[in-house]
Amino acid sequence: MLRREILRPDGSISGDSGPVLSIQETLDALERMLLSKRIDERAFSLQRQGRMGTYSAVRGQEASVVGSSLALDPSVDWIVPQYRELPALLRHGLSIEGFLSYWKGNSEAARIPDGVKVLPPQIGLAAQLPHAVGLAWGLQLQGDPGAVMTFIGDGGSSEGDFHESLNLAGVMKAPVVFLLQNNGWAISTPRSKQSAADTFASRGEGYGVPSILVDGNDLFAVSAAAREAVGRAKSGEGPTLIESQTYRLGAHNTADDPSKYVDSGEKLQWEELDPIPRVISYLRARDAITDAEIDDIEARNEAEVARAVDVLDTIGPASAETLFDHVSSTMSIRLRRQRDQILKGASR
């Protein structure tokens, strides 16, 4: 299967492709990518200081996440995330502090605001996929114009839920886009041990689901693929599987030590393919950005992250009540008694 590539590592545009995004859109995307990177750095240091729980960085996958999200209209479309899609969620309406609250340990503060069409992070790998299919299918049944984009990793793609979901989406022609971020790793397990398939995109055919293979570090190629897929979904033609080939440049999460298993040569190669510099090179080559403007972006992002972290620092643990309030629509007698007893003890 041909891998779609538009924006070359050196920032030039390949062959006959026109640019997919306007300069302004590209600048905007770059700002989101840099913001993501900044948040990653900050979250890692917060975790090291004990101000944050386990955190999984997007680093290296910014083009894949930001590029795909650009195809979505936050007012009608939905994102069904795994856990490594921060900048897509921010674009869709989450706040940085809202997202980080979850990983800090306060689900109440992390509650998805009403109207924001995003589901909570998913820890059970691939378990989100049938939800995405059902949601998309349900929107379609009700004549809702929205499409659903859901994310899954190379590792998660080995779960049975992946299969059942793609197959069902194909049968129901559900308006859903499966964005498979193949970032080379599932914690320490390399892509080569995850599957003997040449590509994950080749799985689409076995479900009657069109698929696209794309350079995941190429903002333009990812955006174009996602637009095509979302367009297909919205015109009633059903699901698409996109394999976005990218690379996790950092650790799996704050608890991981990749030096145990990552080959430094491979990592170096992928650092050459970092998705952010090539967007900058592209813009520079068009005189669309200056060093000062980059500094401005970084400063804005820095200020935004500082603001968010200030808010985050004021967010303690959720109240003890939230342990009981949202289990069911009504509280059982037994749970009410358990609650009363525990809260009495807690407030002693």
Added chain:
Amino acid sequence: MLRREILRPDGSISGDSGPVLSIQETLDALERMLLSKRIDERAFSLQRQGRMGTYSAVRGQEASVVGSSLALDPSVDWIVPQYRELPALLRHGLSIEGFLSYWKGNSEAARIPDGVKVLPPQIGLAAQLPHAVGLAWGLQLQGDPGAVMTFIGDGGSSEGDFHESLNLAGVMKAPVVFLLQNNGWAISTPRSKQSAADTFASRGEGYGVPSILVDGNDLFAVSAAAREAVGRAKSGEGPTLIESQTYRLGAHNTADDPSKYVDSGEKLQWEELDPIPRVISYLRARDAITDAEIDDIEARNEAEVARAVDVLDTIGPASAETLFDHVSSTMSIRLRRQRDQILKGASR
């Protein structure tokens, strides 16, 4: 994907293919196919008389089951069945009465004899597939020359276990053959609602597993495909997925009423493609069989079935002890007490 066909519905051989089986082998296969058909008929009538539990017939799929099993060497190779593979299991060493005992309700009498390399029937659809992969992988690790053939239906192929098993088999290069019998139906659910894929065989690529699409009512094409696959397994080249396109000519099982959902036109078309008459036509055209010889086969089969049913009729329910004996290698104190109490009550 090209569908492999050798033996045409009229009994002629297509194009340039030579015959796959010798005349003697073909006669032998025919006898097995006719035996299977005879057992199906008998089991249905036994069930109607209350002398048998639920039973699933092979009818229509005889070429698929017999043809694929011919590639196996019962002394080294394993069969990991679903539940609709009777003639393959007989060839592998099960007795008719042993197999039927299971469906009559006596698992003790149905115990797979030592040395027969077959697993018990599997009711949880697709749950047998990872067992087959593990078994094959284990044989390989221990330098055992055996390969494993496992069976799965078009319906069962939608389960997550199918995906996980094919993917794992690909990664481990396990010597296993997945024989997917697409018989058009999963109870009342037609193939068209099971998956939007053109073929199930197209799923192999997504796992790096070579696949073959074959006319499942064509004894020769199925045999050839299975031989190729078993050969690949035994030479260390790993798994194969075979989609055998056949048709369930009868009810799903003795509890089913296909008149509710089967289109009689479609069924009629498939009756034209019945795998048994075409083998007879083939042999007739070569003067390799006479009507009298067919009668002989039928008579031998009839006698064999009568013998088996006689034995079966002597098989009552298993003893109450067998309820307790094989739960674990040692009986817990609690279970021993439960057992003593129940057996005391039962013998009152």
Added chain:
Amino acid sequence: MTTMTMIEAIRSTIRQEILRDEKVMVLGQDIGKLGGVFRATEGLQAEFGEDRIVDMPLAEASIVGSAVGLSLSGLNPIAEIQFLGFAQQAYHQIVPQLARFRFRSQGRYSTGVTIRAPFGGGVRAPELHSDAIESQFTSVPGLQVVLPSTPADAKGLLTTAIRSEDPVLFCEPLKGYRLVKGDVPDDDYSIPFGELRIAREGTDVTLFAWSAAVQLAEKAAESLASEGISAQVVDLRTLVPLDVDGIREVVSATGRAVVIHEAPLTSGYGAEVVSTIQEEAFYSLEAPVARVAAPDVPYPNIGIEEVFIPNVDRVVSAVREVVSAE
């Protein structure tokens, strides 16, 4: 009131709810033209179309998982799992997903999916079709576990399940589908969860049961009556939520209790009932609470299922012992 079998009560309730609320839909294996392997949806696809009564690919986890998504989209799905034993294929979608969506999202989302599944022995079904595995699901916070034993309760509880914002596992007694008949209210009829039902009055001992074991308890009570023992039969109906106060009340009155279920003894839901009884009514108890259950073995092949399933004899002798203890 109309006299109906269990399966008729279930079918008519589903139909009534589909008519009432355009958001209600049904998904499952073979539920369309075939009307389900037990005909719970017979005729419904013809009446309401393929978008409302949906034949699904053969994959239980995606039946439940997509029902979660359909529910998030604003619809109200009823998911049929052909046999409860195959809900194990969907376990990871039921337990850590469906059951805790509201909690995980701190109330932003709710997933009011109703999962219907038949189970229970004595009908000569193949392996895994009969297994009473309700206690695999009763330890799951957020999931309501409901097991009616009569057609009227089936209607009342299924109506509540479908209308509830909360996920419900609704387990139907296979054996009772056609065997158990009863009067069912014709109008809109719902029964709140968490309220036990006294199926038979009695003063010497309380028999707790649910699903098909209720009829077993009733038969045993009948037989005990002839030897002068007055046994009360209590149908718990909903295992989660459990009617803790109701249990205290009935046991306080009789002072003796036997819990009966078709599942194997160890870690069956009977354990929870016994624990609750002794927590709530210890000082009323005049004898240890007995459990009558299947032995700790897998559900066997049909030839010996009658040895496995608790029977009247076993209930009667357990009750005799409890009643005579001092």
Added chain:
Amino acid sequence: MTTMTMIEAIRSTIRQEILRDEKVMVLGQDIGKLGGVFRATEGLQAEFGEDRIVDMPLAEASIVGSAVGLSLSGLNPIAEIQFLGFAQQAYHQIVPQLARFRFRSQGRYSTGVTIRAPFGGGVRAPELHSDAIESQFTSVPGLQVVLPSTPADAKGLLTTAIRSEDPVLFCEPLKGYRLVKGDVPDDDYSIPFGELRIAREGTDVTLFAWSAAVQLAEKAAESLASEGISAQVVDLRTLVPLDVDGIREVVSATGRAVVIHEAPLTSGYGAEVVSTIQEEAFYSLEAPVARVAAPDVPYPNIGIEEVFIPNVDRVVSAVREVVSAE
């Protein structure tokens, strides 16, 4: 004897068994170069090769399901599930498959797979990583469920599990991996299943616990001692098979009991223990058996996990009540 942490005891036991028996192999996620996310297999792949210590694709059902097949082929697999919560993805391979292969085949086949999985709270892990879901597995005939709380028991019980012909779910206390240290016999050391361990002597009341709750019970007993209450602590170690006679014996001596576990109350394994106590030792009981458990809610996000997990205060007040009841 060597003083070891829990994780060291587990690692050295696995290594010892691999050295002992060439049929033993380990499969799981990230167990090779990384040595497992908790380093239970650290260094083993380098020592024994990729065929013995196998990094598997990310699919729990196929880890268990292929272990069944490996076992049928004559090997002796240890399957690591990264966190017990993800064993739910393999539920249909564990419960109706692995656990009943011997029964289904009437003894022709056995599947002596050992599944290892860590669980338990208080370590600030993400959702589903901490959930104490042992009671999802204790109702499964054929499956042994083992939960050590000390390094020595971990060695003794894991050795038995690996050598057993029967399938074992071996649940390891995440929190204790590095925190709990103790002396571990150097030589071959195995502990039979179904024998409880008295972790602390005491005469007024018996505290039953397993896994990390044993240390909690010990702390509570320590604190109770200072107020003059002598609490015996019993580590059940294997929930299935359960030491029914041992339970009767200890409860008969003290006449009072409290069961402590980290899982939510309803249908937790505590219910089975309470039921067993009242069946076996009813007439010795001087007070209702109390359960100290988490409330009936999903395991929460880390900010409030301390509200969820049973703590010393809750154990102490439950014990006070049980001891003062008459």
